[in-house]
Amino acid sequence: MRYPPYVCVFFVLFFLSHSTAHMNYISLGTAVIGVDNNLHLILPEGLFPLPASSGSGHVTSVLTPISQVTTSAVAVRQMYHAPAVTPLQRYRTTAPVLIPCEAAKDKVPHEIRQRYVNMFTEEFLKTTANVNEAFEKALNEEKAVYNRSVNKLKYLSVAVNALKKLKNQSAVSMKMKTKANDLKSLKDYILTEETLVESNFPVQHPENPGCAVLFVDSKKGICSASLKRICCRCGSTYSVNQMGKHTRKEECNYHHGKGVTKKVPGGVETRYSCCEGVMGAPGCQVFQVHVHDFVSLEGFVSTVPRLPSDTSCPGVYSLDCDMCYTIHGLELSRVTVVNWSLQVVYDTFVRPDNEVIDYNTRFSGVSEEDVKGNRTSLREVQETLLSFVSADTILIGHGLETDLCALKLLHGTVVDTSVVFPHRLGLPHKLTLNNLTAEYLMRIIQESVCGHDTEEDAAACMELMLWRLKEDGKMKK
Ligand SMILES: [Zn+2]
Ligand SMILES: [Zn+2]
Numbered sequence: 001m002r003y004p005p006y007v008c009v010f011f012v013l014f015f016l017s018h019s020t021a022h023m024n025y026i027s028l029g030t031a032v033i034g035v036d037n038n039l040h041l042i043l044p045e046g047l048f049p050l051p052a053s054s055g056s057g058h059v060t061s062v063l064t065p066i067s068q069v070t071t072s073a074v075a076v077r078q079m080y081h082a083p084a085v086t087p088l089q090r091y092r093t094t095a096p097v098l099i100p101c102e103a104a105k106d107k108v109p110h111e112i113r114q115r116y117v118n119m120f121t122e123e124f125l126k127t128t129a130n131v132n133e134a135f136e137k138a139l140n141e142e143k144a145v146y147n148r149s150v151n152k153l154k155y156l157s158v159a160v161n162a163l164k165k166l167k168n169q170s171a172v173s174m175k176m177k178t179k180a181n182d183l184k185s186l187k188d189y190i191l192t193e194e195t196l197v198e199s200n201f202p203v204q205h206p207e208n209p210g211c212a213v214l215f216v217d218s219k220k221g222i223c224s225a226s227l228k229r230i231c232c233r234c235g236s237t238y239s240v241n242q243m244g245k246h247t248r249k250e251e252c253n254y255h256h257g258k259g260v261t262k263k264v265p266g267g268v269e270t271r272y273s274c275c276e277g278v279m280g281a282p283g284c285q286v287f288q289v290h291v292h293d294f295v296s297l298e299g300f301v302s303t304v305p306r307l308p309s310d311t312s313c314p315g316v317y318s319l320d321c322d323m324c325y326t327i328h329g330l331e332l333s334r335v336t337v338v339n340w341s342l343q344v345v346y347d348t349f350v351r352p353d354n355e356v357i358d359y360n361t362r363f364s365g366v367s368e369e370d371v372k373g374n375r376t377s378l379r380e381v382q383e384t385l386l387s388f389v390s391a392d393t394i395l396i397g398h399g400l401e402t403d404l405c406a407l408k409l410l411h412g413t414v415v416d417t418s419v420v421f422p423h424r425l426g427l428p429h430k431l432t433l434n435n436l437t438a439e440y441l442m443r444i445i446q447e448s449v450c451g452h453d454t455e456e457d458a459a460a461c462m463e464l465m466l467w468r469l470k471e472d473g474k475m476k477k
Contacts, residue, residue: 108146108155116159117142123166141166150369165456168443169342185469186316186394189415196412198427199419201401204302204410212300212410231290234283238290244327244354252290253283291358294329295405301382302410305391315388316340318396318462320454321403322366326354332378332406333359333366336454337385338462344455345388349374350381378408385409396461398433417464433457440467 120138128134145162149155197203202212229238234254239247257274271277275284306314322334331352339345349370359368389395391413397403398417404410421436423429437443437460 108152119163123170126170185472189420191414191416199401202405202410210300212297229292232293236290246289250290252287254285255283256285289357291325292329300408300410303389303391314390314392316394318458319403320458321406322454323406324356324360325358326352326356328354333371334454335381336458338458342459342462348376350376350378396465398461417461420468433460436464440464
């Protein structure tokens with residue numbers, strides 16, 4: 001096991017603070033510890049006991065640079081008491097401090113990064129029992145935000161969203177401490193085999209292992225031998241070569257909104273919800289190429305039943321995926337899994353197997369940089385999932401059939417919020433996850449600059465089920 005550098009520092013500090021030798025003091029404001037390439041930690045300001053005999057020599061190797069050693073007798077008397085709390089808590093009561101370094105200078109100003117480290121720490125302290133862990137999480141969170149941002153503007157928008165999410169989570173985890181009993185009642189919502197088929201969940205192909213079939217297969221079953229594709233955005237037919245690549249570059253021009261019919265003086269009129277343009281107006285969105293949403297039904301893996309001897313809880317997770325358009329249709333680009341207490345247990349960008357033609361960034365929040373820098377393949381994601389999801393693990397999602405298709409995962413124990421909270425008109429009408437969170441959780445999932453957020457959506461599904469179970473509990477009383 002490797003201790004993070006600052007933990008090592010604490011060992012040093014702990015030793016120093018318990019030394020009974022004559023004391024001098026070092027000012028902590030200058031203790032700098034490198035955490036990684038562009039992240040450094042400064043311990044909080046304050047005086048710190050230091051054995052007079054030790055000199056600063058061997059301390060400098062960890063805490064650099066060391067400034068003026070204070071020798072005030074008053075300080076000695078004030079400071080030298082056995083700590084009332086553990087040394088860890090005592091010296092980590094303010095947020096870790098970032099210091100600027102080469103790489104950070106041009107992209108995001110140091111003060112801004114520090115501000116978010118502080119705010120993240122504040123939130124993590126609400127949900128984390130261990131102070132040290134909260135600091136570590138805050139630094140990691142900030143680092144992740146920083147790494148996702150190409151410039152200051154992107155940083156700010158990613159950071160604001162990350163903070164908002166943390167605030168939501170800490171609020172919810174405090175509100176909804178759920179009992180194990182609730183887990184049993186969750187079983188009432190597991191989809192039946194019929195509903196799975198009706199809702200177009202992928203099921204095992206009767207003859208070909210590793211292949212899936214969809215029963216309500218509307219448009220996804222394009223014959224891949226054909227060299228014609230229908231664009232799933234604008235509806236145009238376009239041609240591809242044997243490799244699946246476009247034979248001609250044609251702009252894809254469409255409206256992502258729906259036609260909404262309203263009464264107007266003298267009759268009715270239909271306008272697009274996206275841009276208020278009248279029906280038939282040229283698309284308000286222009287993309288470089290047409291895309292299709294074919295999903296390959298090969299390469300599926302199946303969750304397996306646990307050994308009868310395994311008596312541990314099979315687990316409940318909520319998940320959400322992002323997909324992008326490749327030459328062979330839709331492929332997984334990100335997956336996030338959250339647990340019962342809304343903590344992320346698995347989150348990764350995924351490199352699609354085939355050439356990406358559109359990252360679908362507007363809707364997915366996944367950008368080219370996210371996917372390109374990533375080496376995780378779908379196979380690896382499947383392996384990881386199978387390591388903690390067994391056949392009787394409950395997976396929660398909203399329209400989970402799409403996610404399972406993207407993950408190429410055959411799994412029968414599912415709870416789907418689009419089924420638990422049905423549209424009043426029945427299928428095929430479905431309420432969106434945004435509709436549901438607004439109505440039941442009184443929260444708006446914002447279509448932020450970064451688009452859809454898998455973590456936010458996965459957490460929202462879990463929260464909706466927690467809300468449902470809580471309401472059911474009230475009814476029983
Ligand atoms: Zn439009
Ligand atoms: Zn198109």
